[in-house]
Every structure is written in structure tokens, then in C-alpha cells.
Amino acid sequence: MKLIKVSDLKGNEVLARAILTSELRILLSEETILRPEYIQKIKNLGITEVYIKEDEDGLVHTQEVVLLKSDVEDFFRDRVRSILEKHTYSRNDELMELSQTADNIITNILQEEEVVEKIYDIKERSSDIYEHSISTCSLATLTALKLNISKERVHDIGVGCLLHDLGLRYLTIEYADQDISSLSKIELAEYMKHPIYGYTALKDEKWISDISKDIILYHHEKLDGSGYPLKAKEIPYEAQIVSICDTFDEMICGIGCKRYKVYEAVEYLKTFKEEKFNPEIINVFLEFTAVYPAGSQVILSDNSIGKVIRQNKEFPNRPVVQITKDKNGKDVNNENIVNLIKVNNIFIEKELE
16 A cells, blocks of 8 residues: 555556545545546545555556557547448548548557557457457557657558458458358458458549558468468568557457457467568567456466456566465455566466456
């Protein structure tokens, strides 16, 4: 437990003691996660200090670290949905607005302090194609920033991400919420044409760069030629970035395949590093991707069960875990925190469903 000035709160800290009004009524109870609006309310009431939970290393408990706040992500998702659902083939004027949307997403990411230094909690979720575009854009933007790619190319990557699945709108087959391996040969061949359809629709447009167009065309290609639709082995660098982020996000939200756990998607990328994917890009991507996102229930190698409460910078596969059941399966009522970078003989076996 730590006494901290309200002016020093950054948001998402966890209260160790309830905050009371002058009439001794509970304003915010113990264990409350301090959202920005709560912090402002505390300030307005003239409260200057609060008690915040810490782990055994003196680190303040927080919720997950995310690339985009949920309300911001919802706003961008709805904007992209509105634009794309109104779009019809060859009528591209309305798509130009996605160029500004990409810049807004990039700006929101850059507003975070030490944005390229953090480890982010990226979680499995529903297979919403518009949310997928936003997530791919966010992941590719951060990857590009960590690769020191120029501002102009980061913009082009963002635009390409928001439009990479445009060709899906031109398909005449049912593909949503299906593993594409279950499609018939004819249906699968049609599905694999969607990058061509998207590229063809925009190839003559002047407002979108060649980099963004290449992303639309090449985002399903792999370095070993096993991708589609061209089975290309020479793939533009920016498209290689998006291919990795697109593959990862499709796996964790179940687009075109069954849904995977984050650690399973991470293992897939590691397995095919160099064969299908650029190893330099994979290494950078995995630097900021938490293998076990905050809130995950995990089994440790000593058979105890715990909840991931915090990531360790530079060690995305060895987070801080709060033990909830001991190795004999008994509930742990006291706060038992294990920081996996400080113990060499304990590791995470797997994540629970």
C-alpha cells in the first residue's frame, strides 16, 4: 500500500483504502480502479492524497495497458463501419475520409507516454471485421514506430490497414464467422481474391499512396510463397509489417479461422519466423506484445493458479502473477504475488479458458 498525491495519479491505479466524504459516506470503495473521470471527481472534492495498492516490488497495481482506450477504439470502429458500409464499388470519394481516420488513430497512440517502451495487453475478442481493421492499424502503427519508419510511411501503413479488407465487400459468398478451410474449393478460391478486388478498386486513385495500395494487395502474402492471391515471395516491407499484424489479430479474434489464445498466436509467429515472416519485424512486434495479457488466469509450473496483474518491461512472457489457488488447489486468501522475472524455477504452463 502506498500513499500517493492525487495530482500524480495517471489512471487505472487500484484503491487500497476506500475514499470517504466529509459525512463519512463511501465515495469510492476499496479495489476501485481509478478511471480518469473518478480522478477528476476526487480533485473537485479537494482530496489531495489516496492510498493505492502495490505489489511486493513496490509497483502500483494497474489494469491492462492498451494501445487505444476502449471508448476511443469504439469511436474509430463505428467511424470505419459507417464509411465502409456505405461504400459501393467504384464510388471511392467517401473512402478518402479514412486517410484522416488513420492519422487520428496514429495521433492517439502517440499521445501515450513512452508509447514504444511499454508492453501491451492485447486480448482475444469477437470477430468484428471493423474492429479488426482498427486493431491491425494500431498494431502496425506501433510496430512501424519501433522500427523507426518515417512519419509519412507510418501514415501510409495506417491507411492501408483501414482499407486492407475492402475487397471482402465485393465477395458474393458467405464467409463471415467461418473457418475458411471449411469453404468449398470454389468458395475458397473466391475468398482468396479479396486482396485483388480491393486493390483493383483503388489502384487508379490519386489520394492513396502506392504503399497503401501494396498493403491491400499483399497483406496475405508470405515470404515462402505460401500466401495468396499472388503467392509472391518478394513483398513490400510495409506489407510485411501489416501481414504479421493482420495474421496475429485474425488468430486472436477468429477471423477466417478458429480463435486462438494470445500465447498460441505468439507461438505461431515464433514458429514461422524467417520461413513465412520477416524475423526483424517479428522480433519488434513481440517486444511489445504481452504473451499473457493482464487478467489472464494461468497455471504455473508448480501447479498453482494465478491471475496476471502486471507485465514486466522487456520480459513479455514473464509477468507478475497474483496466486489465487496453491499447488494443492486450495484458495489463497492473502495477497500472494509472484514476479516471474525474480524466480527462475517457476514459469507459466498455460492459460486457462
